Every structure is written in C-alpha cells, then in structure tokens.
Amino acid sequence: MRAIFIAVGSELLEKDRLDTNSLYVARKLREKGILMDLKMTVGDDLDNLTWVIKNAYKRAQLVIITGGLGPTEDDLTREGTANALKKELVFQEEIVEQIRSVFEKRGIQMPDINARQAFIIKGAEVLPNSVGTAPGQYIEDKSCNVLLLPGPPREMQPMFDDIFIRKIAPLSNFHIHTRCLKFSGITESETDSRISDLYSKYNNPRTTILASPGIIEVHLLGRSKKSPEENKKTTDSLAEKIKERLAEYFITEKDISFEQYILEELRSNHLTLSTAESCTGGGLGNRITNIPGSSDVFLGGVIAYSNELKMKILGVSKGILEKYGAVSKQTAQQMAQGIREKSHSDIGVAITGIAGPTGATKGKPVGLVCLHLSSLKTEQGSQKIFSGDRQVIKTRSENFCLNLIRKYLKQRKN
Amino acid sequence: MRAIFIAVGSELLEKDRLDTNSLYVARKLREKGILMDLKMTVGDDLDNLTWVIKNAYKRAQLVIITGGLGPTEDDLTREGTANALKKELVFQEEIVEQIRSVFEKRGIQMPDINARQAFIIKGAEVLPNSVGTAPGQYIEDKSCNVLLLPGPPREMQPMFDDIFIRKIAPLSNFHIHTRCLKFSGITESETDSRISDLYSKYNNPRTTILASPGIIEVHLLGRSKKSPEENKKTTDSLAEKIKERLAEYFITEKDISFEQYILEELRSNHLTLSTAESCTGGGLGNRITNIPGSSDVFLGGVIAYSNELKMKILGVSKGILEKYGAVSKQTAQQMAQGIREKSHSDIGVAITGIAGPTGATKGKPVGLVCLHLSSLKTEQGSQKIFSGDRQVIKTRSENFCLNLIRKYLKQRKN
Numbered sequence: 167m168r169a170i171f172i173a174v175g176s177e178l179l180e181k182d183r184l185d186t187n188s189l190y191v192a193r194k195l196r197e198k199g200i201l202m203d204l205k206m207t208v209g210d211d212l213d214n215l216t217w218v219i220k221n222a223y224k225r226a227q228l229v230i231i232t233g234g235l236g237p238t239e240d241d242l243t244r245e246g247t248a249n250a251l252k253k254e255l256v257f258q259e260e261i262v263e264q265i266r267s268v269f270e271k272r273g274i275q276m277p278d279i280n281a282r283q284a285f286i287i288k289g290a291e292v293l294p295n296s297v298g299t300a301p302g303q304y305i306e307d308k309s310c311n312v313l314l315l316p317g318p319p320r321e322m323q324p325m326f327d328d329i330f331i332r333k334i335a336p337l338s339n340f341h342i343h344t345r346c347l348k349f350s351g352i353t354e355s356e357t358d359s360r361i362s363d364l365y366s367k368y369n370n371p372r373t374t375i376l377a378s379p380g381i382i383e384v385h386l387l388g389r390s391k392k393s394p395e396e397n398k399k400t401t402d403s404l405a406e407k408i409k410e411r412l413a414e415y416f417i418t419e420k421d422i423s424f425e426q427y428i429l430e431e432l433r434s435n436h437l438t439l440s441t442a443e444s445c446t447g448g449g450l451g452n453r454i455t456n457i458p459g460s461s462d463v464f465l466g467g468v469i470a471y472s473n474e475l476k477m478k479i480l481g482v483s484k485g486i487l488e489k490y491g492a493v494s495k496q497t498a499q500q501m502a503q504g505i506r507e508k509s510h511s512d513i514g515v516a517i518t519g520i521a522g523p524t525g526a527t528k529g530k531p532v533g534l535v536c537l538h539l540s541s542l543k544t545e546q547g548s549q550k551i552f553s554g555d556r557q558v559i560k561t562r563s564e565n566f567c568l569n570l571i572r573k574y575l576k577q578r579k580n
Numbered sequence: 581m582r583a584i585f586i587a588v589g590s591e592l593l594e595k596d597r598l599d600t601n602s603l604y605v606a607r608k609l610r611e612k613g614i615l616m617d618l619k620m621t622v623g624d625d626l627d628n629l630t631w632v633i634k635n636a637y638k639r640a641q642l643v644i645i646t647g648g649l650g651p652t653e654d655d656l657t658r659e660g661t662a663n664a665l666k667k668e669l670v671f672q673e674e675i676v677e678q679i680r681s682v683f684e685k686r687g688i689q690m691p692d693i694n695a696r697q698a699f700i701i702k703g704a705e706v707l708p709n710s711v712g713t714a715p716g717q718y719i720e721d722k723s724c725n726v727l728l729l730p731g732p733p734r735e736m737q738p739m740f741d742d743i744f745i746r747k748i749a750p751l752s753n754f755h756i757h758t759r760c761l762k763f764s765g766i767t768e769s770e771t772d773s774r775i776s777d778l779y780s781k782y783n784n785p786r787t788t789i790l791a792s793p794g795i796i797e798v799h800l801l802g803r804s805k806k807s808p809e810e811n812k813k814t815t816d817s818l819a820e821k822i823k824e825r826l827a828e829y830f831i832t833e834k835d836i837s838f839e840q841y842i843l844e845e846l847r848s849n850h851l852t853l854s855t856a857e858s859c860t861g862g863g864l865g866n867r868i869t870n871i872p873g874s875s876d877v878f879l880g881g882v883i884a885y886s887n888e889l890k891m892k893i894l895g896v897s898k899g900i901l902e903k904y905g906a907v908s909k910q911t912a913q914q915m916a917q918g919i920r921e922k923s924h925s926d927i928g929v930a931i932t933g934i935a936g937p938t939g940a941t942k943g944k945p946v947g948l949v950c951l952h953l954s955s956l957k958t959e960q961g962s963q964k965i966f967s968g969d970r971q972v973i974k975t976r977s978e979n980f981c982l983n984l985i986r987k988y989l990k991q992r993k994n
Contacts, residue, residue, distance in 0.1 A: 177790050179606060179616060180799075184598050192593060202593060203628055209617040218618065221635055238772065240788065272967050277769050297969065320969055374594075441862075441883070447869025448855075448862025451883040455861020458937055458970055466885035468893070469855070469865040475880040475923055479893055509889055523872055556872055 167338055169195055169202045170226040172218060174234035174243050175317060176209035187232040187315075187322050194330055199340030199389050200228070210234065215246035223250055223310050228334065230326075233317030235300040237280040243314055244285050244303075251305065251312065254288040261292065265299045287314075293329060297321045304329055311337075341394035343371070345386040345405040349415040350424065350569040357382050357412065364407050371401040379558045380565025381417075381424060384408055417572060424568045425453045431575050432463045432513070439571070440509035441467030442480055442501035444492065444518040445535065450564045465509040470501060470518075480504030493518050493530055495547045498538035506540050513574070514540045515567050519552075521559045535563045539570045544577075546570060581752055583609055583616045584636040588648035588657050589731060590623035601646045601729075601736055608744055613754020613803055614642070624648065629660035637664055637724050642748065644740075647731030649714035651694040657728055658699050658717075665719065665726065668702040675706065679713045701728075707743060711735045718743055725751075755808035757785070759800040759819040763829040764838065764983040771796050771826065778821050785815040793972045794979025795838055796829075798822055831986060838982050839867045845989050846877045846927070853985070854923035855881030856894055856915035858906065858932035859949060864978045879923040884915060884932075894918030907932050907944055909961045912952035920954050927988070928954045929981050933966075935973045949977045953984045958991075960984060 171192070173185035185207050192202045204226075208218045215234070222229045234243030248255045261284035262276075269276040283300050286292055293302030293315075300316040302325045313329060315322045349357065354377035361384070365373035371388035386408075388401030409416055418427045432439055441450050441464075448469045454460050468479050473492055476482040482500040490496040498516045506514025519535030526532045533552040538545070548570060552562040585606070587599035599621050606616045618640075622632045629648070636643045648657030662669045675698035676690075683690040697714050700706055707716030712735040717728040727743060729736045763771065768791035775798070779787035785802035800822075802815030823830055832841045846853055855864050855878075862883045868874050882893050887906055890896040896914040904910045912930045920928025933949030940946045947966040952959070962984060966976040 176617075176788060177799075179619065184600070184603070186598070189598070203590075203623040203625055204620065204632065205593065206618060206620045209615075211617055214617055217639065225631065238789075273965075277773070279769075320972065376594075440889075443862070443865075445869075446866070447874075447878075448857070448865030448881065448883060449869070451857075451862030451885075452860070452866040455859075455863070455883070455885065455935075456971060456974070460861075461885055461939075464861075464885055466889040467862065467883040469862060469869070469881040469883065471865075471869065471875055471878055471880035472923065475854075478922060479882070508892060509886065521869075525875075557870060560870070 167200050167228065168226045169200050169228040169230060170222040171202055171205040172222060172229065172231045173205070173207045173317075174210065174215060174231060174246075175207075176211075176240070178207045178233070179209050185232070187317070187319060190319065190323060191230055191232075191326060194326070195334075196387070197342055197344055198335045198338045199342045200334070200338050210240040210242055212242045212246055212249070215242055216249040219246050219250035219312075223312065227310055228337070229310060229312045230315065231313065232315045232322055235283065235302070235314060235316045237277070237282050237299070241282070244287065247305075247312060247314060248287055251287065251307075253305070255285045256288050258284050258286050258292070261286070261301060264294070264301075268299050290314075293325050295321055296324055302329070304333065306333075339391065341390050341392075341397050343388040343394070343398040343401045345371075345401055345419065346421070347384045347405060347409055347412075347419055348417040348424070349382045349384070349412055350380060350417050350565060350572065352382060352412065352415045353377075354382055357384065361408050361411055364411065365404060368400065368404055370397070371404060373404070379554060379561040380569070382415075423453070423457075424565055425450075426457050428568050428571050429454060429457055429460055429463050432571070435575060435578070437463070437512040438465050438509075439463055439513050439515070440465045440505045440511040442470055442505040442514065442516040443467060444470050444476070444501070444516075445521040446517045446560050446563050447471060449560050450515075450517065450567060453564060465511045468505055476501060479508070481507075491527075491530070493520055493534055493536055495536050495538070495549055498536040499540065499545060499547055502538040502540035512541060513571065515571065516540075517563050517567050519559070519563055521556045521563075523556060533559050535559070535566070537563070537567050537570055539574055541574070544574065546574060581614050581642060581754075582640045583614050583642040583644060584640040585616050585619040586632060586636060586643065586645045587619070587621045587731075588624065588629060588645060589621075590654070592621045592647070593623050599646075601731070601733060604733065604737060605644055605646075605740060608740070609748075610756060610758075612749045612752040613756040614748070614752045624654040624656055626656045626660055626663075629656055630663040633660050633664035633726075637726065641724050642751070643724060643726045644729065645727065646729045646736055649697065649716070649728060649730050651691070651696050651713070655696070658701070661719075661726060661728060662701055665701065665721075667719075669699045670702050672698050672700050672706070675700065675715060678708070678715075682713050707739050709735055710738055716743070718747065720747075753805050755804050755806075755811050757802040757808070757812040757815045759785075759815060759833065760835070761798045761800075761819060761823055761833055762831040762838070763796045763798070763826055764794060764831050764979060764986065766796060766826065766829045767791075768796055771798065775822050775825055778825065779818060782814065782818055784811070785818060787818070793968060793975040794983070795831075837867070837871075838979055839864075840871050842982050842985050843868060843871055843874055843877050846985070849989060849992070851877070851926040852879050853877055853927050853929070854879045854919045854925035856884055856919040856928065856930040857881060858884050858890070858915070858930075859935040860931045860974050860977050860981075861885065863974050864929075864931065864981060867978060879925045882919055882922075890915060893922070895921075905941075905944070907934055907948055907950055909950050909952070909963055912950040913954065913959060913961055916952040916954035926955060927985065929984065930954075931977050931981050933973070933977055935970045935977075937970065947973050949973070949980070951977070951981050951984055953988055955988065958988065960988060
C-alpha cells in the first residue's frame, strides 16, 4: 500500500519553517508496514493545491493532507480536495454549532469566518477536533482514501491516532512487530560496533540506529506477510540479545521521553528531586515540568547563572569558586548539596559547564560540563567534554544528568 | 516563473530526518522573485522518482532536484530524470577522469562504481563539483529547465550558487520586497480583524498572518514585474500602516526570537534580569540561556515549583500563600520581588499558574496564569486565562512574560 503525504501552507515554504507532521505520520504508518514514499509541501494556492491532490489521488492508495483547514481565505484544503476528487462541498450546520461551543467555552463569540470550517466533502466522515476548531475529514473511496487533518501538531496527532487505529491500520496486510530500545551513556558508533555482529545475521527484522544528543535508539522492524508468530519471535529474539549486550546503558522500551522515564522511576521509588542548573539555564527543569503531574516528584530548582546566585541561594562557598572556578566538580557538588538541602528533596542534581561558543578559559574548553548528584546516602560527580553547538551541549548535559539519576536508581536497587 | 523542488533519498523520509536543502534554495529563489510553491521528498525508487520528475517537468518552468547522484545502485536521479524527460544518458569518459583525479588527490584509488557518476543526460551542461565527486547537471529546455544537484549541502550550495547567478536569476523578471512584522499580546483573529481593511486593498504585496502561541507574525511579500521602486514603496506603505495600527503590540522586524529581542533591549538599556518560574518550570530561563552571551543580562532564576521553595528562597510569605494561594497576583508579586532582591537584578519577573491538565481548583481553572514584573521603579502585575495544552500554556505564559518586559521597556522610554 502506497501513501502520499501532503503538507499545506505557504508558511511551510518559508526559509525557516519545515513541516514536521509528516514525521509523526510516517512513523505510525511504518509501524503497520505502510510505506510513505513521497511527501510534498504545497503553498496556499488553489490551482496548485488541486493539481497536487489530484495527482496524489491518482497515484496512491492513501493520501494524508495536513493544514489549510483554518477559517481564513488562505485555507484552501477543503476546496482543493473537492476539486481534485470532483466531489461537492456541503455546509453542515451542526458543525458550526460545535465550533461555536468551542469558542463559548473560551468565553469568546465565534467570529463569522469560522463558519467556513463547516464545509465538508460530500460523503466524508467528520473527525471531531478535541483541541481546536477545525474538524478533520476522511473520504473513503474505492481506489484511494483521503484524510484531511488540521496543521497544528497538537490538533493533528490525536485526530490521526484515532482514524489510524479505526480505519487505516486495518488496510495493511503486513504483520509488523517493532521494538525500540533506548540507551544513554554510549555513542552511536560505539553502539554499532558493539551490536553489528548480532543484527547483521538477520534479514528480518531490519535494524536502525538513531542518535540524538545523549540518547541512542535501536529500532527493530519485523515485517512479514506470512506468520505473525515467527515474525514476532525473530524480532524479540534479536531485541533481547541487544538489550543484554548493552544492559548497562539501557533506559527503557516505553514510548516516553528520558525525563518522563526518570520521573516515573523516582515516583515509584517515592523519591523527590530538585535541580541546580548553570549552563543548561533551566532546560532540565523545563523538560521535567513539561510532564503533567511532575510536581509530586519535582520540587523545583535554581538557575544559578551568576556566581552571586550560586553563593547566595545554593550556599556555594566563595573559596571554592575562587579556587576551582564556577565550572568545577567542587562547585557542582556544592550546588547539588545546596539545592537538596534548601528544597528538602531526596536527590539534588547540579550541572555547571561552558555551553559556548564563548566562555572557554585556559584548561576549560567549550563543552566542559561538571555534573553532580547528591542524596542522603551518596555523592556522585562526573565531568565530560561534550561536542556540538550551544543547544547540543545543553541537551547532552541534561541527558547526562538524567543518566546520572538512572544509574543511581539502578545501584540503589542492587 | 514557477519552480518545483525535489529532494531525493529514502533517508529523508525517516522519522527524524528532514530535507533542508530546499530552505537554502527557496531563500535564494525568493530573492529574485522566483516562487517555489511546491516541494517534494521522494525515496530511492525509480518508478516513483520518474513519476515525480515527469509531473514536475510538465508543471513548472524550473525543476531543482537534490540528491541521488552518488555512485551506488540506490542513486537513481540520473536515470529517473532521463526517463521523465525522455532523453538519453550518455557516458562521458572525461568525467570519469575528473572523478579519478579527485580520488587520487585523497590518495585513494577510484572504486569502479564511481564511474556511474559519469552518465550525463544528453545535452546537459556538466556542473563541476568543487567539494565531492558527483557532478551536477543543468538541462535547458524550451518549457522547463531541470537542475540536478548533489545532496550534501556543502556540495550542493556552491554548485547552486554558481548556476543560479549564471543561468537561473537572469530568467526571473520579478522584483521582490518583503517585510515581516512581529507582534505580541494580540490574537491571530484580533490581528486579522484589525488590519484586514488595510491589506485587503492591496493585490500586491501579499499579506500572510502566522500565529504561534503568544506571537503573531505579519508577512508582506511584494512582487512586481515592473518597477522595483514602486513595489518597494507599496509594500513599505502597507507595512507602515499595519505597524501604526498595531503599534502597542509591535515587537520587532528583526529576524530574531522574542527572547533574543528582549535580551538585546535589556542589554542596550544596561538592565539585568532574573526570573522566578513556577508553572513554566524553567522554560523562560531555558529560552533566554539558549542565546549565546546571555549571561551579561540574565543573572539566573528560581524554579519555585513547591510552596516551600517559594517561601524559603523567594521569601513569599506563608500568610499570602494561605490567603490567596500559590496561583495569585499577590504570590506572583512576592516571587518577582524576591528574585530581584536575591539576585540584585534590575528587573525580576515571576510566573505562577496552572498549566494543567490537572491542578484546577474552584475559581482557578487550568490556564490561569499570574505574572508580575518588579523593578526599582515599578510593580506591574497581570493575570490571564490561556487556552491550549500544557506545553502551549507554558509557551504562552513565557511569551506573555516577555511581553510584560517589552511593555515596561517601552514605558520607560516614554
């Protein structure tokens, strides 16, 4: 089955914007063995849009279109699809009422233009929008199904998930079994050299190693038209071998972020956390507090960017700062201890480093980061030199800090 | 003149990869008034690739293809283009010699497969590769010109720059003038309703309103075949009218983030900043510290997630917390004052709110956020109910806080 993805919106052709919805959709499709082998980005131009949709419709068995469902005159996906499929647009009064009620909940009167969002391709299933106002549409057809989704990812994703499970996944005749193993504290090339003798023996599943700063994912995609049992067995067998080989770096197989994994582990251990961040500037706190309900574990932290704050709030001593500098194991330790004591948390972690591009001094290059974990029972410090630009060094530092916590929790278990 | 961009490579359809060559090409084209209103990403599949190129060739006056010019069997752009344009591929011995000499300079013998790179579309101009081995190709044709470029940006860019100046730019007879105005403190629909009477009078420039949580951008694209002066004048005239109409919300026209704008304004006013964040959990500090050199303005902050930290570090009084609660104007004020005093900054800002999805109480819904700015001269509080999910509420709160600072700096000037 061939799927074509179309992102609609002139803003996605601007010099600093890229469609990312296709990444989300491609991943989900792939899990069911549906190949998205072409994606397109098209501006808000009716003629062009119609042409693109018409061609995709002729070519593929599934066309997924995101964006252009808003209320303004620039939003032309409904019209373009109707033209391309040679179907009528029908105005549905009950959808206007739904949109109106979304606005009323926000205490705003619905602007008249939003009524445009109630035009539906004749015969389409209307997909309710749990987050915004634009409903999606799903048109089932003999040769090709067409799915219209809103552009904002937070509106698009739940809508796609729902229709994917109900209608799209069942269209695939492949048996798919996937495993995704996450690791930290090991590089991409180290990972590859340590497991290539394992995965190269297998034609199925296909193994892919994906690296992001501080985190390595090993994806196994088992795909078979014949036996689902055999496919699962082979894939699982390779997954277990890889997990065993890299056990000390293993985080989780759950589809959650590293920070969410750590938060859940801390919660189940009834431990609280606080942070003292210098070079990451609140990045770790930000990631942790992105997770709903984090406040029972995460008590807070200090962004100790200036030396004065390090001393005044965290109690880092002037002597340590003068003798070893702000980026030192000693300062990191006092920061971690300071925030743990101030907040009465079980664990305090600290990050201090040089994220660059400026700030390097003699003996302290850009990328040097000192980290520390302080608990009632243990003090653990670490020091690394990370490569990459400012953002990458920040992210690597945050993940390295999360990995300190992971290792601490693991030791604690043993 | 219509241009279509095609990125070739199955790796660009993976879940964490995106083509970025199109951004570089689009920017250059736009400077000469050539509209790239469609871009596509296609995998290494000959049938699919041929189909895509054939359709683009029929549709556009310029087709730019990057990638798929390597030496392996996966590299099918040459073949796909030849098929689509119904032209022959010709093997050119002198190109093999050039490739061989590139390898020899590196002290390596040319692998046999690299000879594949010497197949040229009949009649194409061969574009030398100053960095790698794959030559580019430029096919001039009555209805549509086709440009084949290597995928790696460092090979693609110099080759594109050369052919762009020599052959492509002269094809354009458009003059372009753009303006981008950024606003905060106003919604997308409010913006539209307040300026639609202005921009709807203009066929040129084209006006686009782009919204992200807490920030509105108004893009004007002036495009004219006739007089560049007239085009600039019309575009600027509309831009100034819009700016005047929405003056109180205007941030900047610079191509920088809101936080960078605020940082630069603070720096030029010789003011320092500190933050006290509850619901945003370090998100504001993180954004500010993403900017290189932020440490001269930003002294640091506190992520006061727990009430204990609010009291202990920021000096929020127990009485205030008990009487008004953690999410209140009063608490926000004490947080802002507390961090300002602790850090000795000129400005202290505070954010406390309910980012959701849980945490709402009677009279305090999810999305309620209290903000405060404290300086030696002024105390300014504000309260809002933001819509959206947790992430969006966090981002809106951060931008609203940046907007408090913007307004404060503006008042200070007057």
